[in-house]
Amino acid sequence: MAESTIPQTRRASELESDPGDESCAKRPKVDGDASGVEYATGGTEGVVERIDEDLAPLVKESTVNDMQSNSLGSEKNQPPKRATKKKRKQKEPPLPESCSAPDVLHQEICHLLGREAVESITASGGAFKSPYPDGHELEITIEKVGSGGSGIARAPGSESWAIVVPFALPEEKVRVEIVGRPERMYSNAKMLEILQPNEAWRDDSRVRCQYFTQCGGCQYQMLSSEKQLDLKKNVITRAYETYSKLPAASLPSTEETTESPLVYKYRTKITPHFERPRKSIKPYDIKDGEHPPWLKIGFNLVGRNETMDIEECPIATDVLNEQYKKDRKDIAQKIFSYKKGVSLMYRDSLDGSLDAVEMMSLSTTDRELSEAFTKHVCVTDQKGLSREMVGDYLFEYTAGSFFQNNNTILPLLVDYVKDTIAGPSTSSGTKHPTHLVDTYCGAGLFAISLSDRFEHVAGIELSSASIASAKRNAELNQIPPTKISFLAGDAANIFDVVRSFPPSQTVVVIDPPRKGCDEAFIKQLVEFRAATVVYVSCNVHTQARDVGDIVRRTEGDDEGRRYRVERVRGFDLFPQTAHVESVAVLRLF
């Protein structure tokens, strides 16, 4: 197993091209070639770190400042206009793409201010006309927490403007400073002082990280676990209300969010980054142990595309922090040798010194005694091999490719899917489905973990590296190829492969990246009409959109076989942050 003390690095721009890292946008169209050919992809990652969804800029240019400077200037004292220099009309930025983080926030602001009011202000050209300039200080009372984790308030004395404040809680009276240009119907603000805390929710003694409120990674460290779980449940409910477009009566109540067994030290992958020194800094010998004050290695500052220096991350596992701290020293020593900015990768793995086949052949007692099942190491090479157990199954995958980032909650997630597949028992007893299709299967997490319940299992995944891992994982877990098969390709291609699977005895698991499923996939899924569909997602907004689409497409079916949403539940894969993993179960009736 590749385990390296020198971090293998690549530029942030390369990481950003990973398919799994795409933030939610318009439903993707299928690429020209959907023929089942292999697509070579790099590593993938379902959850984007460091994003502050509430503060993600809608547009870079054209805000009220520009518009006002164009419209408010008095004609009297202006020099005569030159006939050749025509004033360019400022265009308002387009609405954010449906389901994107800015759109989710926009919908929440519409809900707060009233949709009609927002529409009429937008029609009159006032959507970017803030009552406040950058730097203005004021006192406000927070009304709610947005899905991205920030507090949202109505501007005092104004029914038509909102203020978004990270780390502020409902009912809190806070003094804030407006930062930056206005966004559509709101200003961003930073909290200066909490004048009246929400004592029922806030307890700052819970905060474990010295960088909390500066780093953009966590939003909720001041909250109890129960409150975090509750907020995430509400995010799911709101997402379905807003994006599924299904009648409220047809939706089940969102179940209680499943808590992560570890709420700190759970994160098994982190990707801190740093920039090369500015050209104005002349190279010099850095003393042993010195960390130049201008060198920032870490994660983004909240709401900014700027790195802050971070020595450790308390939500990451111990082995990751140990290796990272060591590497920071090495990087500082040789910082002038870097010609480009670098994204580092740290992946927690079981120690790979014992051969995987040998490891899996150990008896239960020997497993309990063997370090192979307990000793953790840190893998820093994107192409290195990482290894982890989920329940009784062993998974190996290349460290830079997709694997879920919180090992402690995975058995709970897998068991929920397993139990829910069985369906409600009937008077004639429950007949368990016999066939499983795992789409967007990565290294085979669901296909392999659920395989003991099925006669035949098929998985599909775009990344050929992940498919190679899935095949190897099936072997390691002694699942014969006559029972399980994996295909590299676009998810929609699986429906050609599983023609022999009886739909009434088949479960389809869907676990796409943040952008959700494309139309070709949904169309074929609906045509296939599996008895049960389990949709796992790290972006509940695209999930709600897709689930609504699936259900609507089966309305009016001649044979009356429609999908209904039977269950929806969140899993807290990312405690202390506003992210939630959501599982929806659709059953054909």
Ligand SMILES: C[S@@+](CC[C@H](N)C(=O)[O-])C[C@H]1O[C@@H](n2cnc3c(N)ncnc32)[C@H](O)[C@@H]1O
């Ligand atoms: C959120 S991950 C889920 C992986 C896996 N189910 C797991 O839990 O480990 C999404 C996966 O979808 C893959 N993917 C992205 N676009 C795809 C497509 N069009 N067809 C098939 N797989 C795709 C990514 O490579 C990534 O492995």
